[in-house]
Amino acid sequence: MNLGSLKPFFEPHLLSEIDRFGIVKQVKKGDILIDIGEQIQFIPLIIEGAVKVLREDASGDEILLYFVDFGNTCAMTLNCCMENTPSEIRAVCEADTSLIMIPATYMDSWLAKYKSWRIFIFDNFQGRLNELLKAVDSLTFLKLDERLERYINEKAELQKNKKLNITHLEIATDLNSSRVVISRLLKKMEKDGLLLLGRNTIQILN
Amino acid sequence: MNLGSLKPFFEPHLLSEIDRFGIVKQVKKGDILIDIGEQIQFIPLIIEGAVKVLREDASGDEILLYFVDFGNTCAMTLNCCMENTPSEIRAVCEADTSLIMIPATYMDSWLAKYKSWRIFIFDNFQGRLNELLKAVDSLTFLKLDERLERYINEKAELQKNKKLNITHLEIATDLNSSRVVISRLLKKMEKDGLLLLGRNTIQILN
DNA sequence: CAGGCCATGTAACAATTGTTACAGCTATTG
DNA sequence: CAATAGCTGTAACAATTGTTACATGGCCTG
Numbered sequence: 001m002n003l004g005s006l007k008p009f010f011e012p013h014l015l016s017e018i019d020r021f022g023i024v025k026q027v028k029k030g031d032i033l034i035d036i037g038e039q040i041q042f043i044p045l046i047i048e049g050a051v052k053v054l055r056e057d058a059s060g061d062e063i064l065l066y067f068v069d070f071g072n073t074c075a076m077t078l079n080c081c082m083e084n085t086p087s088e089i090r091a092v093c094e095a096d097t098s099l100i101m102i103p104a105t106y107m108d109s110w111l112a113k114y115k116s117w118r119i120f121i122f123d124n125f126q127g128r129l130n131e132l133l134k135a136v137d138s139l140t141f142l143k144l145d146e147r148l149e150r151y152i153n154e155k156a157e158l159q160k161n162k163k164l165n166i167t168h169l170e171i172a173t174d175l176n177s178s179r180v181v182i183s184r185l186l187k188k189m190e191k192d193g194l195l196l197l198g199r200n201t202i203q204i205l206n
Numbered sequence: 207m208n209l210g211s212l213k214p215f216f217e218p219h220l221l222s223e224i225d226r227f228g229i230v231k232q233v234k235k236g237d238i239l240i241d242i243g244e245q246i247q248f249i250p251l252i253i254e255g256a257v258k259v260l261r262e263d264a265s266g267d268e269i270l271l272y273f274v275d276f277g278n279t280c281a282m283t284l285n286c287c288m289e290n291t292p293s294e295i296r297a298v299c300e301a302d303t304s305l306i307m308i309p310a311t312y313m314d315s316w317l318a319k320y321k322s323w324r325i326f327i328f329d330n331f332q333g334r335l336n337e338l339l340k341a342v343d344s345l346t347f348l349k350l351d352e353r354l355e356r357y358i359n360e361k362a363e364l365q366k367n368k369k370l371n372i373t374h375l376e377i378a379t380d381l382n383s384s385r386v387v388i389s390r391l392l393k394k395m396e397k398d399g400l401l402l403l404g405r406n407t408i409q410i411l412n
Numbered sequence: 413c414a415g416g417c418c419a420t421g422t423a424a425c426a427a428t429t430g431t432t433a434c435a436g437c438t439a440t441t442g
Numbered sequence: 443c444a445a446t447a448g449c450t451g452t453a454a455c456a457a458t459t460g461t462t463a464c465a466t467g468g469c470c471t472g
């Protein structure tokens with residue numbers, strides 16, 4: 001396993017443990033990595049690619065919570081590992097993704113043994129709590145057009161490309177809105193010179 | 207310090223450390239325990255009472271995130287301690303509250319030494335993440351009348367009393383709505399036989 | 413007990429978001 | 443190349459939530 005990219009995060013001894021016990025996994029764009037209600041036995045550590053984490057209610061409506069990318073893991077998952085509770089969220093791959101699956105059993109013992117692991121875990125909790133806070137902020141304080149703008153910009157940043165390949169329906173699903181509303185708002189943004197719309201594409205100007 | 211109530215949570219040696227290094231603090235109803243932007247040096251462990259945690263945006267609008275009560279601490283605070291970043295939230299006492307302030311310096315060393323501390327910390331992260339998830343769920347999937355109903359019931363449960371002393375304006379602030387809207391919805395709930403309204407009081411029926 | 417502040421009730425209206433319906437266009441597939 | 447499925451544009455309308463304005467009545471304070 002090539003752990004070079006993880007070197008800055010972990011002390012050498014921990015790296016060798018990750019090398020010994022971690023299982024590398026490749027997941028394709030669109031695949032569901034973790035689903036709601038699943039028992040989680042492994043902590044996924046993202047090496048390449050990105051994952052989107054979302055929440056669903058009883059009637060099947062969705063809301064995007066946040067994205068997770070390189071060097072991070074999903075704090076929700078951490079908890080589920082520690083407590084052995086079923087997953088509260090769904091994780092879907094945004095792009096082809098490689099990850100190291102670390103058996104949940106090491107979670108606790110590494111916390112006692114490695115300071116770098118504690119830092120890693122806490123940084124991730126911090127990150128996830130902040131992402132959730134950001135989600136609450138958006139839902140509370142922003143109107144849909146502002147949420148949409150934020151969403152589009154985040155997507156572009158994540159994939160480092162101002163041309164998005166996405167449909168209005170996908171956006172509507174992520175924002176828990178409806179396609180017609182999203183189309184309407186996008187059209188307005190285009191008229192305002194912020195975007196160029198095409199079939200399956202949104203080109204961010206500026 | 208009387209740590210009896212904490213006995214079920216922590217191993218004896220840790221309890222004696224808490225006894226040695228923790229500082230007991232009494233806070234009055236309505237007092238601000240932690241404010242946005244503050245540096246946090248202590249982990250507050252709630253012994254009695256309850257605290258409400260809220261978020262504010264640039265223009266001063268608020269939203270209630272969740273309540274924290276006995277045996278718990280605020281995961282936001284944990285993070286701020288670990289990372290030494292300013293607080294992202296405000297914590298206001300719901301009732302007169304006693305807490306033990308644990309200097310942030312012990313945070314990490316106790317994690318290495320005490321399994322019960324690790325469990326405590328992780329349980330709290332779990333709890334806070336779940337509360338934030340619940341907040342996101344409410345904001346996303348519920349209409350205001352449902353959020354209001356949930357809010358009122360939570361309040362009653364927290365104070366173990368079906369008669370609330372609260373004004374419509376306070377509710378509106380917690381839910382980031384406006385007083386008129388809340389009055390309108392409460393009136394409807396009263397007409398539906400769910401409540402009895404009075405000046406500064408809401409009596410939950412059923 | 414008069415004045416003022418605060419809490420509540422209500423109406424009228426505005427803004428935002430959601431829904432339904434349908435038309436036209438594009439890409440794919442057989 | 444015809445058929446089909448999926449994507450986008452648009453209009454008309456509905457529901458929800460927010461805003462403004464004003465009236466009433468309780469309660470505290472001087």
